[in-house]
Amino acid sequence: MSEVPSGAMRFNSDSQKLEYYDGAQWLQVSTFSPNLNGGARGLFGGGGNPVAYNVIEYINISSTGNAIDFGDLSRTTLLTGACSSSTRGLWAGDFPSASNIIEYVTISSTGNALDFGDRTTSQYNLTALSNATRGIFAGGHNPTNTNIIDYVTISSTGNAQDFGDLQEQKHGPYSCASPTRGIFAGGYTPSPATLTHIDFVTISTLGNATDFGNLTVANHNAGGCSNAIRGVFGGGSQPSVTNRIEYITIASTGNAVKFGELAYAAQTIKACSSSTRGVFGGGTAPGTPNFGDINYVSILTQGNAVDFGDLLTARHSPSACSNAHGGL
Secondary structure: OOOOOOOOEEEEOOOOEEEEEOOOOEEEOOOOOOOOOOOOEEEEEOOEOOOEEEEEEEEEOOOOOOOEEEEEEEEEEOOOEEEEOOOEEEEEOOOOOOOOEEEEEEOOOOOOOEEEEEOOOOOEOOEEEEOOOEEEEEOOEOOOEEEEEEEEEOOOOOOOEEEEEEEEEEEOOEEEEOOOEEEEEOOEEOOOEEOOEEEEEEOOOOOOOEEEEEOOOOOEOOEEEEOOOEEEEEOOEOOOEOOEEEEEEOOOOOOOEEEEEOOOOOEOOEEEEOOOEEEEEOOEEOOEOOOOEEEEEEOOOOOOOEEEEEOOOOOEOOEEEEOOOOOO
């Protein structure tokens, strides 16, 4: 009998339930139907083409189609980090000013972003993740790389507090989460340049990140998203741009596995997700300074991404979040 790989999925015909293998046993996939006030909604905010934008636009993740205007961030910016609960979406960081500003929107409505508070540090090209309670911001650059992790309580407003440190000082990492774990992947640091490392934190506690495993290839400035079981990473720079997609099983530790390919190769591409879909949008590549494309994958299967629609404004380096991602 062949060995079952960790993260494998099956449909149990006896129980009529979907199950996944955690490396030691088959576990039932838990499903629930939260009130999403209109459905699973993904937001893309900021970005550049070629100047910075303050535009926020949204998509309905469960359908396909072009993005719709949501409102504006308080400033024109790119290379921020975005995270969210089921009700609020948060953006932090800024390029080129590298501010410590955090702002938020109510995802179920439309409108302009409001002030939330300040980070403990001022960075750009950082990453962010969240569960239903905490938003976590990590990494970045200004003028050197940092390993700082700080956090906020999403339901309230106020300044961030220190959480701990990443394993390396780096910019351009990407991330995803389950309700318990936050995952940070890749990134760039002067030596050894582009990184393969994946590390993780337990979101409800404080402390430094711990080793999780490695990407299949060194990468930075990719898009990361997840459901509660799988983290999916797509695009990036290795250092040349790529359309590669790979995945991890969040509850275990170990190296990433090839998933498929995006519809186009791009770096500074960003992603958001529902419990079933990962959606990637924007980015840049030689010969195409700004992509307006959106494409998606089914997270529980493996395969290539397919067309979803287009952003209102083609741009690189937006940041994305949703009200239905794997951390909720």
